Amino acid sequence: MGFSLDKFAEFHIGPILFREELIYFKEVHLDEYVQVKVELTKYNKTNSRFSFIHQVFRNDGVLCCTVNVDGAWLDLHKRKLTKLPEEMEPYLAKIPRSENYAETE
Template sequence: MENNIFYEGQVLWSQIDANVHLRHSAYADFCAQARSNMLNQLGLSLSEFNNKKIGPILFREELNYHREIGLDERIKVSVEISKYNRTNNRFSFRHEIFKENGVRAAVVLVDGAWMDIAARKLTTIPEEWKEIIERIPRTEDYQEVSE
């Protein structure tokens, strides 16, 4: 099992679909919570986002299933940054969702950026956040770009 686990929890009945396995949108919910937990642990809490009137926005979310996840299973979700653009602060994250036995159940890839939530436009991050972004765990194939 990989490191950089930022969410651990039980699959709830409300997260199961008609096929009696984890519904597709629950995977995205678990990954969003893992990203939030990771940023919070690094010092970017929800209140800090609100104070700066900045929030993350996703442009793309890709989910690749490997194994089913069932009711009451415990899962773990890792988060790593795979790409970061220092010029416009766009980012890509890779998440892996593991079953309680350590088997990888899914890989979720997301691309996004930061949005000024008052102006409703893309923005860059404050200077003091840049050091925090540098501490996000990185994938082995991490790419840094400047465009």
């Protein structure tokens, strides 16, 4: 996102994941370099719930797995879901959107 862990700590928020789905296609060997492509697939502006897809590629371009996650932002002091601070929204806007991206209010 472009924000460091220190910046998240400053705002007292962090991500919480409700669902993770890993779909494996090809093996990745120990010490093999991979490239991860991340796209935002869903975002709810009202309550800051989100979904991402992560695609993991080997150096030869072969797709090895996809990781789908659903989550939200958690206020680390109140231990309750919270909205993303306005100061962080421009960074969220820089995250690539998937072809089937959906935004709700």
